[in-house]
Amino acid sequence: MKDENKDLSAEQSLALISGMIRQAQGNVSYSTKYILLWGWCIALANLGMYGLMKFSTYPHPYVVWLITIPATIVSIIYGIKEGKEKITHSHLDKITMWLWLSLFFIIPPVITFGYKINFQINPVILLLTAFPTFITGIILRFKPLLVGGICFWACSIICFMVDAQTQMLLGALAVITGYLIPGYLLKRIKV
Numbered sequence: 001m002k003d004e005n006k007d008l009s010a011e012q013s014l015a016l017i018s019g020m021i022r023q024a025q026g027n028v029s030y031s032t033k034y035i036l037l038w039g040w041c042i043a044l045a046n047l048g049m050y051g052l053m054k055f056s057t058y059p060h061p062y063v064v065w066l067i068t069i070p071a072t073i074v075s076i077i078y079g080i081k082e083g084k085e086k087i088t089h090s091h092l093d094k095i096t097m098w099l100w101l102s103l104f105f106i107i108p109p110v111i112t113f114g115y116k117i118n119f120q121i122n123p124v125i126l127l128l129t130a131f132p133t134f135i136t137g138i139i140l141r142f143k144p145l146l147v148g149g150i151c152f153w154a155c156s157i158i159c160f161m162v163d164a165q166t167q168m169l170l171g172a173l174a175v176i177t178g179y180l181i182p183g184y185l186l187k188r189i190k191v
Contacts, residue, residue, distance in 0.1 A: 039179030041071040050168035122167040123159035148178030
C-alpha cells in the first residue's frame with residue numbers, strides 16, 4: 001500500500017506555497033471592491049467632516065459618517081453574493097478574511113466608548129487599521145499594502161499630536177495611501 005502522507009520535497013513545498021499565494025492574490029483582487037468601497041467611503045467621510053468643521057458652523061460634523069451605513073449594507077450584500085459563488089478559498093484567504101472581520105468587530109466598541117478617551121478615536125482606528133493592512137500585504141507579498149499599513153501607522157501617531165480638524169485630513173491621507181492606491185493596483189493583478 002502506497003503511503004499517501006509522504007513528505008513533500010523542498011520544490012513541491014515551494015510550489016504549493018507559491019500557488020496558495022497566487023490563489024490568495026487572485027481572490028483578494030477579485031474582492032478589491034471592498035477595499036475600494038471602504039477606501040472611498042472613509043476618505044469622503046474624513047474630508048466631509050473636515051469641511052464641515054473648517055468651513056461651517058454646523059454643530060454635528062460627524063453626521064457625514066452615516067455614509068458608512070450604506071457601505072456596510074453593500075458589503076454584506078456583496079459578501080452574501082460571493083459566499084454563494086464557487087470560489088476556492090485557501091488557508092491564507094481564511095486568515096485574511098478573519099483578520100479584516102476582526103477589525104470590523106473592533107471598531108464599533110471604539111466608537112461607542114469614544115467618550116472615555118475624549119473622542120480621540122481617529123488615531124486609535126487608524127492604528128488598529130494599520131495591522132490588518134500590513135499583515136495582508138505580508139500574506140499576499142504585495143508591497144503597496146505593506147506601505148499602506150505603514151502609512152496608517154504613521155498617520156495614527158501624528159494624529160495623536162494634532163487637532164481634530166487635522167486628524168480628518170490625516171485620516172483621508174491614510175485611507176488614500178492604505179486602501180485606494182493599493183486597491184487599484186491590486187485590481188490590476190491577473191492570476
